[in-house]
Amino acid sequence: LGAAASVSAAPVATGATAPPPRPLGQIVPAPASVAPGGAPFTLNAGTAIRVDASPQVRALGAYLAGVLRPSTGYRLPVTTGHGGNAIALRLAASDRALGEEGYRLSAGRSGVTITARRPAGLFHGVQTLRQLLPAAVERRSRQRGPWRIAGGTVRDAPRYAYRGAMLDVSRHFFTVRQVERYIDELALYKINTLHLHLSDDQGWRIAIDSWPRLASYGGSTEVGGGKGGHYTKAQFREIVAHAASRYMQVVPEIDTPGHTNAALASYADLNCNGVAPPLYTGTDVGFSSLCVPKQITYRFVDDVVREIAAMSPSRYFHIGGDEAHSTPHDQYVTYMDKAQPIVARHGRTVMAWHQLASGHPAPGAVLQYWGGDFTGQAERKQVADAAVHGAKLVLSPADRAYLDMKYDARTPLGQAWAGYVEVDRSYDWNPGAYLPGAPPAAILGVEAPIWTETLKTSADIEYMAFPRLPGIAELGWSPASTHDWNAYRTRLAAQGPRFEALGIDYYRSPKVPWS
Numbered sequence: 327l328g329a330a331a332s333v334s335a336a337p338v339a340t341g342a343t344a345p346p347p348r349p350l351g352q353i354v355p356a357p358a359s360v361a362p363g364g365a366p367f368t369l370n371a372g373t374a375i376r377v378d379a380s381p382q383v384r385a386l387g388a389y390l391a392g393v394l395r396p397s398t399g400y401r402l403p404v405t406t407g408h409g410g411n412a413i414a415l416r417l418a419a420s421d422r423a424l425g426e427e428g429y430r431l432s433a434g435r436s437g438v439t440i441t442a443r444r445p446a447g448l449f450h451g452v453q454t455l456r457q458l459l460p461a462a463v464e465r466r467s468r469q470r471g472p473w474r475i476a477g478g479t480v481r482d483a484p485r486y487a488y489r490g491a492m493l494d495v496s497r498h499f500f501t502v503r504q505v506e507r508y509i510d511e512l513a514l515y516k517i518n519t520l521h522l523h524l525s526d527d528q529g530w531r532i533a534i535d536s537w538p539r540l541a542s543y544g545g546s547t548e549v550g551g552g553k554g555g556h557y558t559k560a561q562f563r564e565i566v567a568h569a570a571s572r573y574m575q576v577v578p579e580i581d582t583p584g585h586t587n588a589a590l591a592s593y594a595d596l597n598c599n600g601v602a603p604p605l606y607t608g609t610d611v612g613f614s615s616l617c618v619p620k621q622i623t624y625r626f627v628d629d630v631v632r633e634i635a636a637m638s639p640s641r642y643f644h645i646g647g648d649e650a651h652s653t654p655h656d657q658y659v660t661y662m663d664k665a666q667p668i669v670a671r672h673g674r675t676v677m678a679w680h681q682l683a684s685g686h687p688a689p690g691a692v693l694q695y696w697g698g699d700f701t702g703q704a705e706r707k708q709v710a711d712a713a714v715h716g717a718k719l720v721l722s723p724a725d726r727a728y729l730d731m732k733y734d735a736r737t738p739l740g741q742a743w744a745g746y747v748e749v750d751r752s753y754d755w756n757p758g759a760y761l762p763g764a765p766p767a768a769i770l771g772v773e774a775p776i777w778t779e780t781l782k783t784s785a786d787i788e789y790m791a792f793p794r795l796p797g798i799a800e801l802g803w804s805p806a807s808t809h810d811w812n813a814y815r816t817r818l819a820a821q822g823p824r825f826e827a828l829g830i831d832y833y834r835s836p837k838v839p840w841s
């Protein structure tokens with residue numbers, strides 16, 4: 327509680343004894359450029375949030391007010407118009423360099439102005455503003471100020487367009503509320519993609535009208551034999567809408583042709599031998615496969631992709647493709663040759679785990695690389711070659727970016743098949759130079775997956791994700807020139823009181839100088 331408590335105890339009346347505002351730039355992910363200078367802004371009871379008339383900017387103003395009101399206790403009216411003592415959110419088409427997600431934040435005595443070309447940029451600028459305020463601003467009860475923001479200007483835009491986090495809701499089911507909580511935590515670090523792993527051997531988690539037993543039966547258990555669960559269509563739409571309000575796309579994954587026991591158990595016809603296997607609640611992988619020669623397999627894939635695509639506006643549809651150890655390789659390639667055009671017919675770009683590189687990735691397909699230092703040259707080269715031939719890459723090296731890997735031998739949760747992944751190891755790699763032979767322009771971005779064989783609650787997820795997730799987010803957002811573990815660990819340490827204020831029980835890594 328240390329830092330937050332000392333902030334609360336700071337005198338308010340005299341600016342002279344108040345602690346200095348947080349230095350501009352001491353945020354995660356590191357901003358592209360910072361020009362400190364001038365007087366700070368102090369948020370007070372008279373501060374207004376100024377927006378322009380567009381509904382999206384108004385909604386952003388309301389969102390910002392929702393973050394700031396409980397802890398400051400100020401009214402913070404959201405109004406149109408101009409004037410001092412304000413936080414202003416402004417769309418300005420002129421500043422092309424800011425791109426689709428960039429923003430400029432200027433702070434001085436009379437206020438803070440966040441400017442962007444698109445609402446997404448304003449949203450990211452708001453996340454920066456949150457981090458520039460004392461950590462106690464994140465508490466949901468009234469706290470003592472002062473609420474100061476250092477003077478100067480931050481100009482910021484992301485290195486990569488795709489900055490993702492994956493949540494496996496199949497091994498253990500997570501409710502809409504739990505997913506939305508994670509979305510809100512990811513947004514603080516400028517993650518813009520939530521990849522939902524919606525099906526696996528242990529559970530099918532999304533209602534499909536044309537194949538109702540997938541959810542009602544295939545979703546009825548989970549690892550360890552608990553009762554599992556699934557999202558109704560209304561609930562899935564709610565997740566998509568919540569993510570959209572945080573400027574985050576949802577990429578749905580239906581893992582095929584392996585990792586399909588829950589579907590095979592739900593419909594006997596999907597099995598080559600016509601016999602449905604029992605539901606599965608263990609943690610083995612690689613034992614299930616869709617029946618590649620059967621016609622019904624492709625009717626199934628078509629129905630599932632159509633119904634899910636109708637609910638999710640994301641460009642990408644993830645069809646899995648990993649660990650298909652029970653599918654002979656020639657059949658795997660045949661399956662993917664048939665499944666990919668189905669995704670295209672429903673207007674989506676194929677995303678798949680990098681094993682698709684062993685077949686024929688469709689033009690523009692996105693391969694998600696989950697290898698690591700343990701991966702052989704031939705496999706790496708296959709992926710790099712696919713990128714040379716037009717595939718895009720999202721990098722999720724298991725021994726760096728997998729949030730379910732244990733930090734060290736004492737970590738009570740998680741797995742260790744890719745080794746222990748301490749916070750420095752997770753942060754200290756360069757996505758731009760990671761896969762030799764892959765053209766830098768083929769790198770779409772990074773993603774931090776969290777598999778949930780051992781994870782059941784929000785607290786479990788948070789302990790594994792924090793503090794590694796902010797590091798992967800920084801690799802996705804910040805210019806390579808800012809990459810430096812020693813500087814990062816200090817900035818990360820300053821996030822500790824923020825995690826606490828948000829109720830996130832994080833791993834106190836000995837590699838980080840927590841205050």
Ligand code: TNX
Pocket residue numbers: 611648649679696728730741777778779
């Ligand atoms: C491998 S990585 C898997 C998942 C497991 C994970 C556990 C990948 C594409 N497949 O099925 O849950 O390891 O860390």
